[in-house]
Amino acid sequence: MSQDLNKLEGELVAEIDGAKDLAALDAVRVSALGKKGRVSELMSKLGSLPPEERKTFGQTVNTLKGKISTALDERKATLETAALDERLKTERADVTLPVRPGSVADGRIHPVSQVLDEVIEIFADMGFRVAEGPDIETDEMNFDKLNIPADHPARQDHDTFYFSPKPDGSRLLLRTHTSPVQIRTMVSQKPPLRIIAPGRVYRCDSDQTHTPMFHQVEGLVIDEKTHMGHLKWVLQEFCKAFFEVDEVKMRFRASHFPFTEPSMEVDIGAEAIGKPGQWLEILGCGMVHPNVLRNCGLDPEKYQGFAFGVGLDRLTMLKYGIPDLRAFFSGDLTWLSHYGFSTLDVPTLGGGLSA
Structure with a gap:
């Protein structure tokens, strides 16, 4: 063996x-x-x-x-x-060839994230800072302190996502706008205030131009001398910078919001996006209602200010020609590779927002 x-x-x-x-x-x-x-x-x-x-x-x-x-x-x-x-x-390696882009170039920034960075860049240049707040809010912060009456349609179940009632009968909700961030800022800080409040908001709505969750940015300025002229200038400069044009036509239409008085809807001439002869509604704005100031502990005889709100998804669709809002949340990599932005395309006013 x-x-x-x-x-x-x-x-x-x-x-x-x-x-x-x-x-x-x-x-x-x-x-x-x-x-x-x-x-x-x-x-x-x-x-x-x-x-x-x-x-x-x-x-x-x-x-x-x-x-x-x-x-x-x-x-x-x-x-x-x-x-x-x-x-x-x-085998030979040609060291004179350019470096392959690799995964950094393959990745894409979502158009809404890119537009948020563009908006922040523009308003930061005007002296605004970013304020944030919770997505889950109380009736008081989302409605009461904003001078929205109890019988307002926005407070109904068909328009707002409510949680189950608490033992005392109160209910938490998913915020329907980022206005509660303005309220929290006015309650916790003393004027002068100059903020923008970007974030997710939620409403019971779904079609080609509406989704149950979307993105919004609101602005607030509170001091002793702010007036309507300042509001119009801020919005005009924002639109010129965002759409990257030298001039933009704007019209302010009288409207009604419970938290502003007077209130206005703002339209811009579609020349800004290459469609002359048309008007596009882009945002709502107005002077902060005295009742809102009182609800936040501010004296309306001493302080005044303005506020505005605009949908980030709406701005994205207008500027970059995206036809269907639902695609924003589909997770389609082919769509993202087409409409997305390079991870290195950081928007700046000096270098170009959409470079």
Whole structure:
């Protein structure tokens, strides 16, 4: 038996040394150490041996198995080195070629995220800072302090997402606008205030131009001397910067919002997006209602200000020609690769917002 094992070892080592490439070496490995390999089959003979011979035979076979494994590893290392040397002889790298873009260029910034950065950049240049608040709000913050009456349609279940009532009858809700951020700012900080409040908002609505969740940015200025002229200038400068035009036609139409007085809807001439002769409604605005100031602990005889609100998704559709709002939330990578922005396209007023 010992002679047979020595003969087998010599044959296997010769086959290993004779393997010309990694594929041939792997075939030798399978034939020797595989499930049905010559070394593996030796272990199946243990059961037929007398008990006093089993231990010695098992140790001898394991020793053989170890030697063959070592020989395989050494030959594999030799063959891998030879294969690499052969590749280096034939392959060349042209270091003058441009660097491949890689994953950084493949990734895309969502158009709404890009537009949010553009809006923040524009208003930051005017001295506005970003304020944030929770998505889950109370009736008081979302409606009461904003001078919205109890019977207003916006407070009905068909328009607002409410949570289950608490034991005291009050209900939390998903905010229907980012105006509660303005309220929280006025309650916690003293004028002068100059903020924008971007974020997600939620309403029971869904079609080609409406979704249950969308994005909004609102602005607020409170001090002792702010007037309507300041509001019009801020909006005009914002529209010129955002649509990247030298001039923009604007018209202010009388409207009604419970939290502003007077209130206005703002339209811009569609020349800004290459459609002359049309008007586009883009936002609502007005002077902050005295009742809102009182609800926040501010004296309307001393302070006044203006507020405005605009849908970020709406701005995105107008500026970049996106026809269907629902695609914003579809998770379609093909759509995102077409409408998305490079991760390195950081909007700046100096370098271009949509460069």
